[in-house]
Amino acid sequence: MAATARVDGQEKVIATAQHIVKSLATSKNAAEDMIRILSGFDNRLSVMNEDLFPRAPHDSSASAGSAGDAEPSEVEARLDAAEKVILRWDPSSCDSLLWEASPEEIAEFLAAVDEVISFAADPQPSPSSSPSAAAGDLRLRAESALQIAMFRLEEEFRYLMIQNTVPLNADGLYGSIRRLSLSFASDSGENIEDLEGSVEEEQQQPQQQEGSPEDRSGSSLSDDRSVDLIRPEAIASLKEIADRMIWAEYWRELHQVYCTVRRDILDECLIILGVDRMSIEEVQRMEWRMLNDKMKKWIQAVKIVARVLLMEERRLCDQIFAACEELREECFAETAKGCVMQLLNFGDAITICQRSPEKLFRILDMYEALADVMPDLQALFLGDSREIICGEAEGILRRLGDAVRGTLLEFENAVKGESSRKPMQAGDIHPLTRYVMNYVRLLVDYSDTLDLLLEDGGMGGGADQDRSERGENDDSRCLGSMTPLGRRLLLLISYLESNLEEKSKLYEDGAMQYIFLMNNILYIVQKVKDSELGRLLGDHWIRKRRGQIRQYDTSYLRTSWTKVLSYLKDDGYGSGSGSSNSGSRMALKERFKSFNLAFEEIYRVQTAWKVPDPQLREELRISIAEKVIPAYRSFMGRFGGQLEGGRAAKYIKYTAEDLENHLLELFEGLPGPANHPRRKP
Known part of the structure; x- marks a missing residue:
């Protein structure tokens, strides 16, 4: 009877417990907590734990105590509950993604992970069991559950990284990056269009340059460099996962998944920025115009990568x-x-490419861009990685500097050795002059960089020695006060002047030689005077060249007009205007006739000559008029009367005013057949 009552009472207690558990079904953890509480009051309730929450087969060996019917400890119950939650999300049997579930389920899983991490680190045995055996069993169970949990978290971490990466596309690599890219385009006063415009007018250039300096990439960055590579709302979840994997000492798996995903994203960024992975051989074989475009994109990419992408990548890692x-x-x-390293490899390939003048400005842009971001790279990387990556970058920077010096030397040699033998039609400005002076003016935009490179490279003394050997010590006296770039430009322009002197000798007409030299030297002076070149070369250099132009003017007048003026000399034709000496009149007729023919020949030839500068053209006409018109008036006044009569007009074809008008037509570069001055009516 008592036994029957005891059984009935036990059944009532079990029924009551089941009713409580059913009421708490909305939270399994709450139900388990209630069972543990009731178990603590009466060991008869221990069987309820098995009835309500049967243990998984592999967990049976972990029961506390040496006896099969011993009660589980609170520690084991917590581990049981954590295991159940983790096994529910085992990736081998569950294809769903945890972070697509409800926030409550995510929180429940993370709490379970925290439990098994704690057990794996410091298992607590049941009081009724052997401490060492129980602890070992708990550790094995915890570690098994932990592996499953870490595998799930690794997959979730990868999913969140990929799913929340800000989309990239060729039309816009994040709005702020596009704005930065545009700001890098150029803030230089002159660009490639300016120089290529003059190149299109030229038929010959040193080494047949195809291109030249263009827009520089030295503009300052926007203050707003921050961009989102990962959607901000995902950062907290990624950190929650990372914290637990680090706590569980699964940091190697975390490291691998993070680096794999982010490396691919940064590689995609480089592709969008136009930086392709190329071998040194591919870079060296590339046609210049395509290579020029690759170099421009590299210059932009270096700044965007160092100051935007990597800065944001650093912020991501820190968070x-x-x-x-x-x-x-x-x-x-x-x-x-x-x-x-992909960026640096391209830079390294450029340093060993064949050197040619058209590459100089783009290499300078690359040098400045890399030098500009070196402090950023130094700040981003620490320890061994800084030593490796920044050391490599510094090596590339040095080699780019060497390439700049070598390419500038190539250009100097090209100017010095340019040997085209075809004289310029009409004595106009030579293409070599236009190209070199446009090139030199653009070099000044890089003054600070070139001063540093030329000083360090030991290239500053060549100009002094070269010009001293040529006996041009007047310029050499100024070298001590000039910058390294100023000395190199003085040398370079001296090569150009020497080459122009040689080219002037290609003209058979001595007068045209001086017109050619005046045109070209004046062009050089104007390019120097109207730019920063004037500051580098100094007023003395400009004054000396202007004096040289005046000397050419004098030599031109002497060569071209001496013979014409010789026909207007007073060689004693009779004692006065009334003389009737027939021999004198015949001589006068020959003089007028010879003057007319000589003037007409000069007019025919020199109206086809070209002096493009209006001021120089006007000064030349005035110089000629000051020599010819007074002499003609004087000769006409003294001897014109001796040819009066019907045949006088045959010899006296022009008045002084006619000659003045005709002189105004010289040096216009008139096309077409031979020109003849119009006769007076």
Whole structure:
């Protein structure tokens, strides 16, 4: 009877417990907590735990105590509950993604993960069991559950990284990056269109340049460099996962998944920025115009990568891996290294490409861009990664500097050795002069960089020695006060002047030689005077060249007009205007006739000559008029009367005013057949 009553009472207690559990079905953890509480009051309730929450087969060996019917401890119950939650999300049997579930389920899973991490780190045995055996069993169970949990978190971490990466496309690599890219385009006063415009007018250039300096990439960055590579709302979830994987010492798996995903994203960014992965051989074989475009994109990419993408990548690592400084540094360095090295490899390929003048300005742009971001790279990388990556970048920077010096030397040699033998039609400005002076003016935009490179490269003394050997010590006296770039430009322009002197000798007409030299030297002076070249070369250099132009003017007058003026000399034709000496009149007729023919020949030839500068053209006409018109008036006044009569007009074809008008037509570069001055009516 008593036994029957005891059984009936036990059944009532079990029924009551089941009713409580059913009421708490909305929360399994609450139900389990209630069972543990009731178990603590009466060991008869221990069987309820098995009835309500049967243990998984692999967990049976972990029961506390040596006896099969011993009660589970609170520690084991917590581990049981955590295991159940984790197994529910086992990736081998569950295809769903946790972070697509409800926030309550995510929180429940993370709490379970925290439990098994704690057990794996410090298992607590049941009081009724052997401490060492129970602890070992709990550890094995916890570690098994932990592996499943870490595998799930790794997959969730990868999913969140990929799913929340800000979309990239060729039309816009994030709005702020596009704005930065546009700001890098150019803030130089002159660009490639200016120089190529003059090149299109030229038929010959040193080494047949196809292109030249263009827009520089030295503009300052926008203050707003921050962009989102990962959607901000996902950062907290990524950090929650990272914290637990770091706590569980699964940081290697975390490192691998983060670096794999982010490396691919940065590689995609480089592609969008136009930086392709190319071998040195591919770069060296590339046609110049295509290579020029690649170099421009590289210049933009270097600044965008260092100051935007990697800065944001560093911020991501700092946020996600805040729990572990070592992992934070390793993930950033491993992720960023490939991207930076790809950029540096292209720079290295450029340094060993064949040197030619058209590449100089783009190489200078690359040098300045890399030098500009070196402090950023130094700040981004730490420890061994800084030594490796920044050391490589510094090596590329040095080699780019060597390429600048070598390319400038190539250009100087090209100017000095340009040997085209075809004289310029009409004595106009030579293409070599236009090209070199446009080239030189653009060099001044890089004054600070070139002063540094030329000083370090030991190239500053060549101008002094070269010009001293040529006996041009007047310019050499100014070298001591000039910058390294100023000395090189003085040397370069001296090569150009020497080449022009040689080219002037291609003209058979001595007068045209001086017109050619005046045109070209004046062009050089104007380019110097109207730019920063004037500051580098100094007023003395400009005054000396203007004096040289005046000397050419004098030599031109002497060569071209001496013979004409010789026909207007007073060689004693009779004692006065009334003389009737027939021999004198015949001589006068020959003089007028010879003057007419000589003047007409000069007019015919020199109206086809071209002096493009209006002021020089006007000064030349005035110089000629001052020599010819007074002499003609004087000769006419003294001897014109001796040819009076019907045949006088045959010899006296022009008045002084006619000659003045005809002189105004000289040096216009008139096309067409031979020109003849109009006769007076």
